[in-house]
Amino acid sequence: MVLEWLPAVVMVFVAVVDLTAGPGVGLLPLVSLGPAFAGLIGTWRRTALIGVVALLLCVGLGAYDGLFGARRGYTAMASVAGVTLAAGAAAVMRGRREAELASVRSIAEVAQRVLLRPVPRAAGPLKVAVSYTSAHAEARIGGDLYEVVASPHGVRVIVGDVQGKGLAAVETAALVLGAFREAAHDEPDLVALASRLERGVAREANGEKFVTAVLAEVRAEEGLAVFLNCGHPAPMLVRGDGSVRFPKPAAYALPLGLGAHGGEEPMPYHVAFVPGDQLLLYTDGVTEARDGHGAFYPLEERAGPLLGHSDPEAALEALRADVVRHAGGPPHDDAAMLLLRYHRR
Structure with a gap:
């Protein structure tokens, strides 16, 4: 349960610090941690959804900080998009491995019932x-x-x-x-x-x-x-x-x-x-x-x-x-x- 909320907590923390400290701190690219953590624990669909939310948050904070007059705002958006794609791919691969592991465990359980029957x-x-x-x-x-x-x-x-x-x-x-x-x-x-x-x-x-x-x-x-x-x-x-x-x-x-x-x-x-x-x-x-x-x-x-x-x-x-x-x-x-x-x- 705690891990499920971790992406949202990270993005909210980055947003609060950015709004409080101003653009000089340079935390905007850390919004990409949201989809990164989502890819570790969720499906690719959930990862993509959190990536879209992170991208919208990045656009909003970049506009608020006035970063799109320079490259910093676009760099932060590219960072979020890249991390989202990588995290989504990782989520797909993890899902396949989990499915394979579940299949192997199912076969093992059948083998156990045959070998060590009640x-x-x-x-x-x-x-x-x-x-x-x-x-x-x-x-x-x-x-x-x-x-x-x-x-x-x-x-x-x-x-x-x-x-x-x-x-x-x-x-x-x-x-x-x-x-x-x-x-x-x-x-x-x-x-x-x-x-x-x-x-x-x-x-x-x-x-x-x-x-x-x-x-x-x-x-x-x-x-x-x-x-x-x-x-x-x-x-x-x-x-x-x-x-x-x-x-x-x-x-x-x-x-x-x-x-x-x-x-x-x-x-x-x-x-x-x-x-x-x-x-x-x-x-x-x-x-x-x-x-x-x-x-x-x-x-x-x-x-x-x-x-x-x-x-x-x-x-x-x-x-x-x-x-x-x-x-x-x-x-x-x-x-x-x-x-x-x-x-x-």
């Missing part, structure tokens, strides 16, 4: 909520990934983080999610599921990309959550009594895409997961968010929002807002969180 809010006895915070306000999509699939073997979940950024990371994330959505229904256990994802990443990425990921399988009838961790931050388990723990494997498997380098065989592990419990899977953009003093976000100490809200989406949004407050703005890395809440019957 997860089901409920899967069996589980309530599900997700949160994605981009490291850049302009970004709509990144290398973090998540998915929830209700399979014949239980509710299966993946949360992962592709190494690197940009379109190459997005392409790898799409590859992993596509393979997971298919294999989650077919493979009998998490080891076979991870092997299938490993083959897909290794084949397509040719060793140039890898993906840290944690796979989870919730067996509600058994009261168990089974994990397979491929170099990813350990999930956070919040018990119904408020206690917090981070189930970790005896040995981490290599990230997906690095299986050819050997390392530990993927070994699943399990913990009890019963009504009232909550499971948070996340990427390192959460725990590595730093405050102004360089301190990492203390996730274990800040699990309160997950206990203070009956709605899992509200709980996760409160936790996301707490991460942003800690970092003093969006984290420096993309931050994805997926919450599974085993609701009480």
Whole structure:
């Protein structure tokens, strides 16, 4: 709003000073600042309109000051006309760039809906909520990934983080999610599921990309959550009594895409997961968010929002807002969180 009025304010200021101080000050050419500022923030039509007003003001002030008996009045008019033309051209180019940017953002939003499609809010006895915070306000999509699939073997979940950024990371994330959505229904256990994802990443990425990921399988009838961790931050388990723990494997498997380098065989592990419990899977953009003093976000100490809200989406949004407050703005890395809440019957 302030910027919209800036051209008029500048022209009025120049006119008042010119009328007060007289022609000797030589401020008349500064009337051209009106259309110059208009070209920065408005359309070419608005810029042209303000240019016409500035030209009429220049003629009026020049006549009042008696400048048309010499070249000064005509020079000021030429200055206003030239700046108006240049500002109008700039406004046209800016409008085209903004239209192109809007188109690109629209395409990115569609790509995001395809890549990170909405997860089901409920899967069996589980309530599900997700949160994605981009490291850049302009970004709509990144290398973090998540998915929830209700399979014949239980509710299966993946949360992962592709190494690197940009379109190459997005392409790898799409590859992993596509393979997971298919294999989650077919493979009998998490080891076979991870092997299938490993083959897909290794084949397509040719060793140039890898993906840290944690796979989870919730067996509600058994009261168990089974994990397979491929170099990813350990999930956070919040018990119904408020206690917090981070189930970790005896040995981490290599990230997906690095299986050819050997390392530990993927070994699943399990913990009890019963009504009232909550499971948070996340990427390192959460725990590595730093405050102004360089301190990492203390996730274990800040699990309160997950206990203070009956709605899992509200709980996760409160936790996301707490991460942003800690970092003093969006984290420096993309931050994805997926919450599974085993609701009480």
